[in-house]
Amino acid sequence: xxxxxxxxxxxxxxxxxxxxxxxxxxxxxxxxxxxxxxxxxxxxxxxxxxxxxxxxxxxxxxxxxxxxxxxxxxxxxxxxxxxxxxxxxxxxxxxxxxxxxxxxxxxxxxxxxxxxxxxxxxxxxxxxxxxxxxxxxxxxxxxxxxxxxxxxxxxxxxxxxxxxxxxxxxxxxxxxxxxxxxxxxxxxxxxxxxxxxxxxxxxxxxxxxxxxxxxxxxxxxxxxxxxxxxxxxxxxxxxxxxxxxxxxxxxxxxxxxxxxxxxxxxxxxxxxxxxxxxxxxxxxxxxxxxxxxxxxxxxxxxxxxxxxxxxxxxxxxxxxxxxxxxxxxxxxxxxxxxxxxxxxxxxxxxxxxxxxxxxxxxxxxxxxxxxxxxxxxxxxxxxxxxxxxxxxxxxxxxxxxxxxxxxxxxxxxxxxxxxxxxxxxxxxxxxxxxxxxxxxxxxxxxxxxxxxxxxxxxx
Numbered sequence: 001x002x003x004x005x006x007x008x009x010x011x012x013x014x015x016x017x018x019x020x021x022x023x024x025x026x027x028x029x030x031x032x033x034x035x036x037x038x039x040x041x042x043x044x045x046x047x048x049x050x051x052x053x054x055x056x057x058x059x060x061x062x063x064x065x066x067x068x069x070x071x072x073x074x075x076x077x078x079x080x081x082x083x084x085x086x087x088x089x090x091x092x093x094x095x096x097x098x099x100x101x102x103x104x105x106x107x108x109x110x111x112x113x114x115x116x117x118x119x120x121x122x123x124x125x126x127x128x129x130x131x132x133x134x135x136x137x138x139x140x141x142x143x144x145x146x147x148x149x150x151x152x153x154x155x156x157x158x159x160x161x162x163x164x165x166x167x168x169x170x171x172x173x174x175x176x177x178x179x180x181x182x183x184x185x186x187x188x189x190x191x192x193x194x195x196x197x198x199x200x201x202x203x204x205x206x207x208x209x210x211x212x213x214x215x216x217x218x219x220x221x222x223x224x225x226x227x228x229x230x231x232x233x234x235x236x237x238x239x240x241x242x243x244x245x246x247x248x249x250x251x252x253x254x255x256x257x258x259x260x261x262x263x264x265x266x267x268x269x270x271x272x273x274x275x276x277x278x279x280x281x282x283x284x285x286x287x288x289x290x291x292x293x294x295x296x297x298x299x300x301x302x303x304x305x306x307x308x309x310x311x312x313x314x315x316x317x318x319x320x321x322x323x324x325x326x327x328x329x330x331x332x333x334x335x336x337x338x339x340x341x342x343x344x345x346x347x348x349x350x351x352x353x354x355x356x357x358x359x360x361x362x363x364x365x366x367x368x369x370x371x372x373x374x375x376x377x378x379x380x381x382x383x384x385x386x387x388x389x390x391x392x393x394x395x396x397x398x399x400x401x402x403x404x405x406x407x408x409x410x411x412x413x414x415x416x417x418x419x420x421x422x423x424x425x426x427x428x429x430x431x432x433x434x435x436x437x438x439x440x441x442x443x444x445x446x447x448x449x450x451x452x453x454x455x456x457x458x459x
Contacts (some may be wrong), residue, residue, distance in 0.1 A: 041164020050173025076128020277413025327373025
């Protein structure tokens, strides 16, 4: 009996030791620096939502010109995504983030100082390139430095910082100049620019470059001095040695079909659910429904961050797949509420308060459920399911898919509302419902597995 108790105590001691090694102060600091510029990403996403009227008035823009301006973030993101994986593979994640800051800072300055539409569009395009690079590098960087027990939570912090940026832009857009908000977008970029001098490169990238000793030193520093990293180091080195970057043509071989279908499918469904359009033009949807946009944007700025925190907690407790399905189902309900709101607008016998009330409920549901799951999970899953040999080409392809689809949706959104608000949200509700089915049928659960274990299961 005493021997059995002793074994249990030793087992518990090992578990506690492993858990303490999982979240070292240096790992937390490194993750914070990596995700800090995601706040700027969020400001970019929310910048047009509450400032549409003031930007159009100050620079005398038409609805078409403003739609082009709004969509240039996603067009620039597509360009950044095109090169993100290649740059990260060639020069490392740290150097890629430094390049990102050049584009983001110069872009925000161009927007803040813009005297005409040319500089405004150029600035939005440059910020788009920067966040396009960020969107791939940040989740991959975090996934490669964190242990399996906290990988989902730490990677989800990227979405949390994005939502903090969105909330800031939503709130400040009610009373602050759009030029000042653009300058605020620079601040987290400066934090990351300096902080990158004090964080390590990804140990997996170091191993790929043949810098095995540095890989081991960095991994020990991230896990803590007392952590046993021998097994993890060996798994990384074996995985890297067994992989060699494949060509784009080889990517479409049968052995990669499942991972590619999941990666591209999730990115398409995330954007086709209407997230980019509703995120960029939330204020105009409130106005169209007859709900005071200032009140709506203020409430959204308050609730969007707690919802992202909830997602950060649930991603390791529920797992990726259940959270993804719950989030997509919430988006579907939000879109149905919006479709009903506009479908009942002006109908004889229907109370005039029904449309703004349903629209408010629909927008709140959509934005909160997106923040809690579908906003981050496609990127988290993408960073986990692709092995080293296909990460460069597959990562580029799925990132381009996301940004290209987002560009189309963000440009067409205002015109779709002019066509039919009810029809627009019925389309988005249908796609959100399809996301639930897609996740149920195809998406694997990756919680609690190392990247190497995920890759072995996929093969």
